[in-house]
Amino acid sequence: ATDNGLSRWNSDARGFTNFTHDPAEPTSLSDQRVNTVFEDAGGVLWVGTHRGLNKWNLATGAFELYRRDPNAPDGLSSDVINAFTEDTHGNVWIGTYGGGLSRMDAQTHTITRFGHDPDDPSSLADDRVMALYADDDDQIWIGTFQTGLDRFNPRTGQFRHYRHDPDDATSLSANGVTVIEGDRFGTLWVGTYRGGLNQFDPDTEKFARYRHDPNNSASLGSDSVLALHQDETDALWVGTDGAGLSRFDRYSGTFSHFGHDPDDATSLSSNTAWAIHQDRRGGFWIGTQSAGLNYWEAEDRRALNPTFRRYDRGDGLPSSVVYGMLEDDDEHLWLSTSRGLTRLTPSTGRTKTYDVTHGLQGNDFMFGAQFLSRDGRMFFGGASGFNIFRPEAVRGNEYVPPVILTEFLKSNRPVDLDPSAQDAPIPLSYEDSAIGFEFAALDFTAPAQNQYRYRLDGFETEWNDVGDVRRVTYTNLEAGEYTLRVQGSNNDGVWNEDGLSVALVVGSPPWLSWWAIVAYSLGVMGVLAAIVRHQMRRLDRQAEYSHRLEREVAERTDALATQNRELAGLNARLQEVSVTDSLTGLWNRRYLANEIPKDLAMIRRARIENRRHASDAEADPNLLFLMMDLDGLKGVNDTYGHQAGDQVIVKTKEILVRVCRQSDTLIRWGGDEFLLVGRQTDRDTAAGLADRLRHAIESHRFDLDNGESVRLSCSIGFSFFPFMLHSPTMFSWEQVLDLADRALYRAKQSGRNRWVGVLESATADPAIVMQRKDDDLDQLARDGILELHAGAPDPNEPDRTCRRADTRPVPELVEHTG
Numbered sequence: 001a002t003d004n005g006l007s008r009w010n011s012d013a014r015g016f017t018n019f020t021h022d023p024a025e026p027t028s029l030s031d032q033r034v035n036t037v038f039e040d041a042g043g044v045l046w047v048g049t050h051r052g053l054n055k056w057n058l059a060t061g062a063f064e065l066y067r068r069d070p071n072a073p074d075g076l077s078s079d080v081i082n083a084f085t086e087d088t089h090g091n092v093w094i095g096t097y098g099g100g101l102s103r104m105d106a107q108t109h110t111i112t113r114f115g116h117d118p119d120d121p122s123s124l125a126d127d128r129v130m131a132l133y134a135d136d137d138d139q140i141w142i143g144t145f146q147t148g149l150d151r152f153n154p155r156t157g158q159f160r161h162y163r164h165d166p167d168d169a170t171s172l173s174a175n176g177v178t179v180i181e182g183d184r185f186g187t188l189w190v191g192t193y194r195g196g197l198n199q200f201d202p203d204t205e206k207f208a209r210y211r212h213d214p215n216n217s218a219s220l221g222s223d224s225v226l227a228l229h230q231d232e233t234d235a236l237w238v239g240t241d242g243a244g245l246s247r248f249d250r251y252s253g254t255f256s257h258f259g260h261d262p263d264d265a266t267s268l269s270s271n272t273a274w275a276i277h278q279d280r281r282g283g284f285w286i287g288t289q290s291a292g293l294n295y296w297e298a299e300d301r302r303a304l305n306p307t308f309r310r311y312d313r314g315d316g317l318p319s320s321v322v323y324g325m326l327e328d329d330d331e332h333l334w335l336s337t338s339r340g341l342t343r344l345t346p347s348t349g350r351t352k353t354y355d356v357t358h359g360l361q362g363n364d365f366m367f368g369a370q371f372l373s374r375d376g377r378m379f380f381g382g383a384s385g386f387n388i389f390r391p392e393a394v395r396g397n398e399y400v401p402p403v404i405l406t407e408f409l410k411s412n413r414p415v416d417l418d419p420s421a422q423d424a425p426i427p428l429s430y431e432d433s434a435i436g437f438e439f440a441a442l443d444f445t446a447p448a449q450n451q452y453r454y455r456l457d458g459f460e461t462e463w464n465d466v467g468d469v470r471r472v473t474y475t476n477l478e479a480g481e482y483t484l485r486v487q488g489s490n491n492d493g494v495w496n497e498d499g500l501s502v503a504l505v506v507g508s509p510p511w512l513s514w515w516a517i518v519a520y521s522l523g524v525m526g527v528l529a530a531i532v533r534h535q536m537r538r539l540d541r542q543a544e545y546s547h548r549l550e551r552e553v554a555e556r557t558d559a560l561a562t563q564n565r566e567l568a569g570l571n572a573r574l575q576e577v578s579v580t581d582s583l584t585g586l587w588n589r590r591y592l593a594n595e596i597p598k599d600l601a602m603i604r605r606a607r608i609e610n611r612r613h614a615s616d617a618e619a620d621p622n623l624l625f626l627m628m629d630l631d632g633l634k635g636v637n638d639t640y641g642h643q644a645g646d647q648v649i650v651k652t653k654e655i656l657v658r659v660c661r662q663s664d665t666l667i668r669w670g671g672d673e674f675l676l677v678g679r680q681t682d683r684d685t686a687a688g689l690a691d692r693l694r695h696a697i698e699s700h701r702f703d704l705d706n707g708e709s710v711r712l713s714c715s716i717g718f719s720f721f722p723f724m725l726h727s728p729t730m731f732s733w734e735q736v737l738d739l740a741d742r743a744l745y746r747a748k749q750s751g752r753n754r755w756v757g758v759l760e761s762a763t764a765d766p767a768i769v770m771q772r773k774d775d776d777l778d779q780l781a782r783d784g785i786l787e788l789h790a791g792a793p794d795p796n797e798p799d800r801t802c803r804r805a806d807t808r809p810v811p812e813l814v815e816h817t818g
Contacts, residue, residue, distance in 0.1 A: 001034035006047060021049075030054055041399065044444045057445050062394045063359035066111075067385035068099070075111050076102055078127075079361075080771070081381025084371030085132040085140065087154070092373060093140055094386070095129030097771065101142060101152070114152070122158045125150050131368065133180035133188070141188065143177025145768070149190055149200075162207075164195070170206040173198050178767070179368065181228035189236060191225030193767050197238060197248075210248070210255075218254035221246040224767075226367070229276040233302075237284075239273030241727070241766075245286065247304075258306045260291075262604065266307045269294055272729050274367040275324040279346075280331060287322030287367075290732045293335065295346070316351030317342060320732060324370035326378050328391035336365035336380050338735075341387075343394075352396070352492070357446040361385040364774065383774050397492035401443035401450065403500040406470075409436035425481070425503035432506070436473040439500055441488030449491035458482040479508040581668040583646055584653040592667055592677070596733060599623055599679070603721075607728060617725040623733070624678035624686050625740040626718035628656075628693060631752040633672040636702075636710055644704045645672075648712065651702055659696045660689070675737075681720075683759060683789070690716045690755035691791050698753060698793065713753035717743025720759065727766035735773065746777055747790070754792035761786050 005020035006029060022028040031051035038046045047054040068076040078099025085093045090106030100115035101124055117123040124142065131143030142150040148163035149172055165171035174195020181189045188200040196211035197220055213219040221243030229237045236248040244259030245268060261267040270291035277285045282298030292312035300307045312320055318339035326334045333344040340355040340363050355363050362384040369381030380387050408415050408426070411434050417426065428435065441450045453463045454472050459482055466472070472484075487499035510516065579591035607620045630652060637645040649672060656666055656674060665677040678689070697714040704710065721736040722728035731739075743756040750756070758777065761769075764785050772785055781788040 001037050001047075003033050005029060005032050006034050006037070040444065041442075055444065057357065057359070062389050063354070064388040065359060065361055065385060066388070067361065074113070076385065077113050077115065079385045080366070080383050081369045081386045082130050082366055082771075083132040083143075083368055084379045084381065084386075085134040086371070086373050087134045087138045087140070088136070089138070090374065092371075092379065093132055093134065094381075095132045095142065097128050097130075097145070100124050100127040101129055101132075101140075103154075124152075124159055125161050125163075131177055131180045131191075133182060135182055135188070141180050143180050143190065144175070146175050148172050148175040149177055149180075162200075162205075169209070172207050173209045173211065176765070176767075178225055179228050181230065183230045183234070183236070185234075189228055191228055191238070193224050193241075193765070196220055196223040197225055212243075218256075220248075220255050221257045221259070226272070226274055227276045229278060231278060231301075232282070237276055239276050239286065241272050241289075244268045244271040245273055245276075256304065262608070265310075268306070268308055269310045269312075270729065274322060275370075277325045277327065277333075279327055279333070285325055285333060287325055287335065288320075290320050290729055292317055292320045293322045293325075293344075311344070315349065316344075318353045323365050323367040324380075326370055326372045326380075328378070329376065330391070332391065334370075334378060334380075334391065336370055336382075338364045341365070341380060343391075354394075357449070357491070359387070361387055366771065396494070397443070397445050397490045398494055399443055399445075399490055400494055400496050401441040401488055401490050403439055403441050403486050403488040403496050405437060405500060405502060406440050407436075407438035409438070409473075410434070412436065425505045428477070428504060428506045430479065430507055430509035434473060434475045435477075435504075436471060437484060437486075437502065438471045439486050439488070440470055441490065441496065443490040446491035451489045451493065451495075452486065454484065454486045456482055456484050463487075477504075477506050479506050479512060481505050584650055584668050586653055586666050586668045586674075588668060589670070592665075592675070595665075599677075600733060603728075617728075620722070620725065620728070621680055623721040623736075624676070624681040624689075624718060625721065625733075625737050626676040626678065626686065626690060626693075626716060627669065627737075627740045627744040628674045628676065628714050628716045629744055629748070630672040630697070631713040631715055631748070632710075633712065636712070640704060640706060640708060640710075644706065644708075647704055648672075648702050648710070651700070652697065655696050655700060656693070659692050683757070686718055686720070686757060687755075687789060687791060690718060690757070694753065694755055694791070694793075715744055715747040715752050716755035717741060717745070717747055718755070718757045719743060724760050724766055724769065730766045730770055731773075739773075742777060743788075746788075750790070751792065754790060757789035759787045759789060 005018055007016040007018050009016055019029060021030065021032045029047065029049060031049035033050040034047060035050065036048040040046065045056040047056065066076060068079045076094070076096065076099060078096035080097035080099070081094060082097050083095035087093065092104040092106070094102040094104065096102065100113060102114070103112045104110070105112070114124055116125065116127045126144035126147035128145035129142055130145055133141040135141065138154060140152040140154065142152060144150065148161060151160040151162070152158075153160075162172050164173060164175045172190065172192070172195075174192040176193040176195065177190060178193050179191040183189065186202060188202065190198040190200060190207070192198065196209060199208040199210070200206075201208070210220050212221060212223045220238065220240075222240035224241035225238055226241055227239030231237060234250060236250065238246040238248060238255075240246060243257060246255045246257050248255050259268055260271045268286065270288035272289035273286050274289055275287040279285060282301070284296040284301055286294040286296070288294065292310055295309040295311070296307070297309075311317055317335070317337065319337040321338040323336045323338075325336070328334065331346065333346060335342045335344060340353045341360055342351050342353045344351050354360060362382045365380055365382040369386070371379040373379065377388055377390055408417055410432055439452070441452065443450060448468060451465075451467060452470060453465045455461075455463045456474060458480055459474070459477065464472075482504040484502040484504065485499060487495055487497060489495040579587055579594065581588045603621050603623070610619055630648070633645055633648060636648055652674070653666070653668070656676070660666060660676060661678070663679055667675040667677065669675045678686070681689070694714055694716055697712060700711070702710050702712065717740045719736050719739040721731070721733045723731040723736050723739070739758045743758045747754045747756040761784055769785055772780060777786075777788060780786050
């Protein structure tokens with residue numbers, strides 16, 4: 001700890017590594033002046049500085065992170081990483097989007113840049129690098145976004161360009177290169193987007209083209225090529241966008257196809273295949289855009305029997321988007337997804353996911369940006385740099401966290417326990433009808449990922465797994481002795497099996513005391529004596545009793561039927577409560593998770609049917625995701641209390657029900673945020689609906705129970721699924737929902753009391769939209785990647801209606817007028 005940052009001694013290098021404050025880096029130290037350093041039992045380092053406390057998970061050191069440093073003259077010139085390759089000297093070449101080509105020296109790890117120079121025709125043709133391949137002669141082949149294929153000679157520093165020439169059938173078929181692969185015959189295979197597959201002969205420097213022909217079933221399945229792999233039989237496998245897998249037989253020159261069949265659960269799960277990997281056993285792993293991971297056993301593949309085993313979120317994957325995969329020496333698969341890096345053990349099906357809390361560049365990655373070096377290092381790239389790591393060095397968190405009781409509650413009110421009697425049972429009376437416990441596992445590596453389960457011995461025998469919930473409540477416990485047992489885990493799933501134990505003793509009510517039981521016993525004995533005395537009479541009146549018994553049985557049968565009907569009604573009510581917001585009566589997030597698969601299946605079936613009838617994509621059904629957030633509710637809570645805020649939220653629900661269409665689904669998303677899911681909605685209708693909602697909130701006076709009145713406004717963002725009509729599988733519904741949420745906050749940043757819609761740009765390339773989806777919305781609109789529509793109140797109009805404008809992307813957010 002010094003006045004100039006934090007220093008760590010490296011015994012191997014016999015030197016210090018320094019960590020300092022960088023105003024441009026939010027993950028750096030909060031200040032140069034370090035006052036104190038402490039490492040807790042879980043291996044988390046706590047660093048106190050002059051300007052606050054910093055937490056550092058030392059285990060993240062396994063993932064080495066490289067990012068662009070804007071203050072450094074060398075190093076990466078862009079954080080968006082699309083491709084890697086390695087030459088015979090061990091140098092790693094890195095392809096970036098917007099930053100050109102970089103080389104990482106095998107010995108010094110210094111990075112050298114190679115970029116486009118408009119005044120030098122022998123420089124790189126385009127700084128937007130999409131694919132890389134190093135051949136046996138150390139020639140580096142570079143696929144660019146829209147300027148064709150380049151070959152770089154490191155010895156001369158010269159770039160040779162190969163571009164599409166419409167007048168030359170032996171030139172490259174298209175200038176958008178997505179993937180490059182060499183085979184054992186010295187042939188170079190070049191995949192393009194919407195230009196098909198190219199076979200390059202290095203001797204003649206001519207290209208042979210393979211394109212999709214709808215009239216020839218033996219042609220390439222799709223002209224949009226995403227992945228290439230040559231198997232042990234010299235067959236070339238092609239992953240495409242829209243047609244699944246195609247297998248090229250180089251001897252017959254024909255293609256066979258393996259795609260998705262919605263009626264066959266063993267078919268390929270999606271027709272968009274991002275990546276193909278052949279494991280050590282000969283099996284194929286195929287990563288898809290929105291339908292998880294597929295496994296094709298070697299025996300079935302060699303027999304061309306299309307039987308796939310699917311892996312999705314239900315199998316432990318964090319996301320249905322799988323960009324790429326690598327295999328380590330222990331046959332683990334490392335999968336880059338849109339929600340972290342996942343290690344899959346195929347033999348057991350177990351998964352472990354790593355995210356930014358472990359030191360990754362981000363939770364989202366780029367397709368094609370994965371590479372295994374000759375020395376066993378793995379490279380994964382995304383939109384915020386790239387990570388290098390050795391799989392065997394990635395250690396899990398083995399710390400067993402203590403589990404402690406943080407709060408004991410009666411009727412939801414905290415109760416102080418006697419510290420001197422902490423091992424004694426907690427005494428409870430029969431009047432303590434509702435008791436609660438709050439607990440915590442003391443591991444601070446990633447506390448939000450700690451997991452819990454509990455069991456009340458004496459009441460239940462099975463454990464209750466509650467995920468990251470740290471509270472349990474019990475009601476109306478019978479008299480007796482109980483023990484609450486709580487087990488907790490760290491972020492890597494290491495459980496404290498001993499956990500926490502809390503003993504309870506619940507006292508008996510007066511009517512169950514010993515003297516009451518004696519009185520009950522005497523009464524029962526008297527009844528028995530009376531029964532004996534009347535036994536003879538009962539025998540005489542047996543016929544009458546039999547008739548009465550038959551009548552009672554019929555009555556009890558009717559009563560049981562009534563109880564069964566009531567129980568069925570209660571079960572239905574419980575199901576409804578589980579998907580209903582308790583304050584507003586609207587649906588909640590769980591309802592959306594349960595119902596959205598039905599809408600998605602309907603959209604897929606309608607799209608297939610429309611294609612059969614040659615209908616345009618514009619006729620396909622869609623879903624509108626409209627997010628609305630109240631402006632200023634925090635001020636109401638702070639001034640008048642949360643009860644007043646709840647009144648505003650309930651009144652907002654009534655306004656939404658009144659303004660929205662009967663076919664719209666309303667969901668309370670959380671806090672003061674609402675989600676509207678609309679069906680079969682066009683752009684103008686969505687804009688009109690957004691403005692009606694905005695105007696209804698703005699013009700409403702909220703009367704509070706305390707006699708006060710407030711006026712509020714709202715901010716709205718919306719988008720459509722499918723986001724791209726002609727590439728409907730390019731975005732998942734979760735990604736479209738994220739766009740709507742980003743549009744909402746763009747509306748807030750623009751002054752609140754307005755709406756912003758994020759819509760498809762008809763001229764944008766789907767691959768570029770996917771790669772740049774996380775960029776700033778205004779920048780995407782200026783670049784023509786998407787369209788922003790907006791509306792805000794017009795102060796010059798008496799009814800404060802919304803101004804509307806055209807949808808051309810401009811430097812600032814454009815409001816709608818008219």
